[in-house]
Amino acid sequence: MAEYRAFTLDDIPAALALSASVKWRHRADDWRFAARLGRGFAAVDRDGRLVGTALAFQFGAHAATLGMFIVAPEYQRRGIGRGLLERLIATLGPRVLLIHASNEGRPLCEARGFTRIDTIHQHQGAAFQPPLVSLPPGERLRPIGAKDTPRLAELASRASGLDRTAMLPPLLDVASGIALDRDGELIGFALFRRFGDGHVIGPVIAPESPDESRAKALISYWLALNAGMFVRVDTPLRHGLSSWLEGLGLPLVDTIEQMSLNGLPLADGTLAQYALTSQALW
Known part of the structure; x- marks a missing residue:
């Protein structure tokens, strides 16, 4: 089982390794930029190793986007993604919430009530x-x-x-x-x-x-x-x-799905x- 805590700038070296493990191209500077603009959660295993991240970016009082959503490959399908998503939703309240969901992440988002609004072509x-x-x-x-x-x-x-x-x-x-x-x-x-x-x-x-x-x-x-x-x-x-x-x-x-x-x-x-x-x- 994982434990959850606030994501901090001190997590960036481990987050960089985590994103590399899922073949994201992010640099440490990209993580720093995101972490300074957003707030979110880190999931850690019993040894204190970072195994999941999720950040939220608030746009005024009525909307937010969710991103930097990663679970280490060897820890997937253990409920960590759900735990991160539920914590973000609870923190943000009744705002309009927007997320880009991969094929793997879309069922989780749909189960929580997100609906597709468009497809993004990269x-x-x-x-x-x-x-x-x-x-x-x-x-x-x-x-x-x-x-x-x-x-x-x-x-x-x-x-x-x-x-x-x-x-x-x-x-x-x-x-x-x-x-x-x-x-x-x-x-x-x-x-x-x-x-x-x-x-x-x-x-x-x-x-x-x-x-x-x-x-x-x-x-x-x-x-x-x-x-x-x-x-x-x-x-x-x-x-x-x-x-x-x-x-x-x-x-x-x-391709990735835009959901709200x-x-x-x-x-x-x-x-x-x-x-x-x-x-x-x-």
Whole structure:
């Protein structure tokens, strides 16, 4: 049987080994970033060895995401995952709770009342040739400036339905950004940052459109600047970018289910989040 306690920064070396055991690409810096933004639980065996982790990330008073959910392979199917999930749910109360569940984890989430809301396609690779994507008249890409932070948080919050006010500043500290501007108004953006043994593009926020041209322009910008680097993009199935990403040389390597409990976040339908920040942070 496992014992449960609060996850702390002191657990990061053991958590890094745990994530490597399930073939996650996370660095110690990725764990530190997550642990500073979230709170959660560690499961330890009778010898005090870390055998499970789960963190929650709160977005205002009404929603939270669950992530960094791992159980050591040799300790799976012993109820540890259920114990971690139940403790997070009890801590967070009646908030809207969101999680990305693997095929192995989905039955546990369904048993606790989570329902599927979408599928995430994980694309990654290093051999890509992005096209030049034209923008509508009056729109251009420009560097993000320090004064853009409140607007970026507003757009990210509206697109996801999650209050990103507290999350965006620390994310911008570790990411580079490009803004989509229309006649002087910031209407979308995409961030690019180190993650694992490569880089991740996300979040990608842009006005909803049938051809996804703005999202493609934002993603292509980062790919063109980083040809030959290992890059990852996690995109919701409903936005239809998977075939385009595969055509650029970013093959589909994994799928995972988006699930929710206690309802859905109230997103602005005029904006879309075309790529995730991460599967833990949405």
